[in-house]
Amino acid sequence: MKKSFTAVLAVSxxxxxxxxxxxxxxxxxxxxxxxxxxxxxxxxxCMEIYNSAQIAVDEWNARGGIQGVKIEHIMGxxxxxxxxxxxxxxxxxxxxxxxxxxxxxxxxxAQATLKIYASADMAQITTSASKPDLTEQxxxxxxxxxxxxxxxxxxxxxxIKKQLMAKRVAIVNEKVAYCExxxxxxxNGLKKLGITDIAQETIVGGAKDYSAVLTKVKAFKPxxxxxxxxxxxxxxxxxxxxxxxxxxxxxxxxxxxxDKKDYIQATEGAAEGSYVYHFAxxxxxxxxxxxxxxxxxxxxxxxxxxxxxxxxxxxxxLTAVDKAAADGDITRQEVVKYxxxxxxxxxxxxxxxxxxxxxxxxxxxxYFFQVSGNDFKxxxxxxxx
Amino acid sequence: xxxxxxxxxxQLVNGLTLGGVYALIAIGYTMVYGILGMLNFAHGEVxxxxxxxxxxxxxxLTRGNELLANAAMVIALxxxxxxxxxxxxxxxxxxxAYRPLRNAPRMNxxxxxxxxxxxxxxxxxxxxxxxxxxxxxxxxIPESLRVIQIxxxxxxxxxxxxxxxxxxxxGLLTVMIKKTKVGKAIRAxxxxxxxxxxxxxxxxxxxxxxxxxxSALGGAAGTLVGLLFTQVDxxxxxxxxxxxxxxxxxxxxxxVYGAMLGGILLGLTESLAVTFFPSAxxxxxxxxxxxxxxxxxxxxxxxxxxxxxx
Numbered sequence: 001m002k003k004s005f006t007a008v009l010a011v012s013x014x015x016x017x018x019x020x021x022x023x024x025x026x027x028x029x030x031x032x033x034x035x036x037x038x039x040x041x042x043x044x045x046c047m048e049i050y051n052s053a054q055i056a057v058d059e060w061n062a063r064g065g066i067q068g069v070k071i072e073h074i075m076g077x078x079x080x081x082x083x084x085x086x087x088x089x090x091x092x093x094x095x096x097x098x099x100x101x102x103x104x105x106x107x108x109x110a111q112a113t114l115k116i117y118a119s120a121d122m123a124q125i126t127t128s129a130s131k132p133d134l135t136e137q138x139x140x141x142x143x144x145x146x147x148x149x150x151x152x153x154x155x156x157x158x159x160i161k162k163q164l165m166a167k168r169v170a171i172v173n174e175k176v177a178y179c180e181x182x183x184x185x186x187x188n189g190l191k192k193l194g195i196t197d198i199a200q201e202t203i204v205g206g207a208k209d210y211s212a213v214l215t216k217v218k219a220f221k222p223x224x225x226x227x228x229x230x231x232x233x234x235x236x237x238x239x240x241x242x243x244x245x246x247x248x249x250x251x252x253x254x255x256x257x258x259d260k261k262d263y264i265q266a267t268e269g270a271a272e273g274s275y276v277y278h279f280a281x282x283x284x285x286x287x288x289x290x291x292x293x294x295x296x297x298x299x300x301x302x303x304x305x306x307x308x309x310x311x312x313x314x315x316x317x318l319t320a321v322d323k324a325a326a327d328g329d330i331t332r333q334e335v336v337k338y339x340x341x342x343x344x345x346x347x348x349x350x351x352x353x354x355x356x357x358x359x360x361x362x363x364x365x366x367y368f369f370q371v372s373g374n375d376f377k378x379x380x381x382x383x384x385x
Numbered sequence: 386x387x388x389x390x391x392x393x394x395x396q397l398v399n400g401l402t403l404g405g406v407y408a409l410i411a412i413g414y415t416m417v418y419g420i421l422g423m424l425n426f427a428h429g430e431v432x433x434x435x436x437x438x439x440x441x442x443x444x445x446l447t448r449g450n451e452l453l454a455n456a457a458m459v460i461a462l463x464x465x466x467x468x469x470x471x472x473x474x475x476x477x478x479x480x481x482a483y484r485p486l487r488n489a490p491r492m493n494x495x496x497x498x499x500x501x502x503x504x505x506x507x508x509x510x511x512x513x514x515x516x517x518x519x520x521x522x523x524x525x526i527p528e529s530l531r532v533i534q535i536x537x538x539x540x541x542x543x544x545x546x547x548x549x550x551x552x553x554x555x556g557l558l559t560v561m562i563k564k565t566k567v568g569k570a571i572r573a574x575x576x577x578x579x580x581x582x583x584x585x586x587x588x589x590x591x592x593x594x595x596x597x598x599x600s601a602l603g604g605a606a607g608t609l610v611g612l613l614f615t616q617v618d619x620x621x622x623x624x625x626x627x628x629x630x631x632x633x634x635x636x637x638x639x640x641v642y643g644a645m646l647g648g649i650l651l652g653l654t655e656s657l658a659v660t661f662f663p664s665a666x667x668x669x670x671x672x673x674x675x676x677x678x679x680x681x682x683x684x685x686x687x688x689x690x691x692x693x694x695x
Contacts, residue, residue, distance in 0.1 A: 038515075040618075040620060041618065041620070043514075043515035175665065201663070202664050202665040203664065206624065207624065208610070208614040209399075209403060209613075209614050211399045212399050212655065212656040212664075213659055213664045215395045216392060218395075219392045220388075233517040233616055236519070236615075236616075237614060237615070237616065244541050246532065246534065246539050262516075262517060262519070265519070266517075266519035266615070266616075268521060268522070268523040269523065
């Protein structure tokens, strides 16, 4: 009897400590983490994410921060390696003043770190991880401001069928979670639309030579090559070698390719006329984004498409932290709770952000661009129809 | 079947270019192993630095889309600069990281090489950044020469250049090793470093020469790949080093001709594997072949069966 009483006491003590955990006075400081691949092949888009989030933080701080406390934006570099992503997650979770994290932007890293962040109730908003599974595993703390791969895959299939009028489609994808998943969803979509002449091949990212795979694709004689690789440099090599091998097909690249310097300029003309899809619209056409665009270009140079969602995500996260801090102290649970209540947030993305039960964006759209001269021209928007 | 035949000529071209590059990298591994019995894991980084050196020459000699010098001269300068810089890096690594450990256990040398590899990679990351550098090669080749079609195979100018240059460099090396006095000294040192020293060969100098040649060829490969695939970044050395090392082992580590053969075979195997198997199995097929070769010929294709020294 006495023994079980002690046990109950011990267990309830543990629970109490756990429930109390991470509640802190706002005055101690507010840290927001930013996890991403700030070095390596994806450094360019990830730095754009970081810098855009920094602009949002600067604006909040210029307005006096939260309850007079300046927000600190902390970088955690995973170098696109899940093992290092896990280190970053542990570091962030151990920081008692950290109330939320932007990222990770890549699905395979997000997948590897989900559990760590979830067990510490750390709110996360990713700005580009699109693997559907991420929000299907019952974690309450994970949100995204971008559409999921199943939405993108279906939209890309619609685009290939309706706009590119293709009958034979070759899909070349990198062997990582996001690319494999998008390839699968696109193939499912194409089959639903009655396109069955599909060839799928895979590449290893960063290998710099895809000519053997593309030679095989050439023999298949496709109308469209949908090239799904994470980074702009890999897409650039894809389109260059497609042209070099004289493959007479429309080149359709993936979202990472929406990068003027590393895709259009790097290919020296080979990318002309090729298409890419992206989860973010043309930010230059949205009046609300004008200020952000101006600040970013003045400070950090040109914007591809990865920055705007990060600026938006940071603002949404800080709004939740602000609400949580209203009573003088913050807990991570409160931040997660307020994020779930985000409804019709109007920022710079051109559509209101509402999170559904799972943390997904309601009504995901996919935007399509064509390379024309030294720029991307938006040619279509698909919303599942 | 027709589908395969149609691809075959092109895949041979693809494989041969890739193989030429692998061979150049493998030579660096094999020469150093032949003499010191160590695996120079920093060799992949030396290759990467060669790529950067070439990129800088091209970058400095290009204004907008115009070249400041004759295209052939620019390419020659790129390769010479890459060989010089990489050769220097190789010599420095030998002098400061390997020579002090010459008589230490092999494991120490191996660790030292790993350290040099990490050091060089981070050095480049620090000073050059993580962004991928693109080679702007459009100005180097006139439009009419860029692509040459023979049957169903397409030869790009750069591919021909890479094949010709890598075979030329390998040829020069062969002549040097076979015909010159230094070559003879290298062969003697590789056979027995102590005996060579007794015969009056300055072994330290030979080791430096070997590092110079091996690293310079690796650097040349870095620039050739840059011209061919148009990109270089601080991380390319890892994969290239792995492939070069594999090629060296396949051919028989320690044997220069084995490295050449191993490189070309590995390149061809990879291309042909894609043709006949799903592309996801490219590396599986290539490495399965490596394992099979090593089961039946543990000393590699060309390497000699050397009895263990007691």
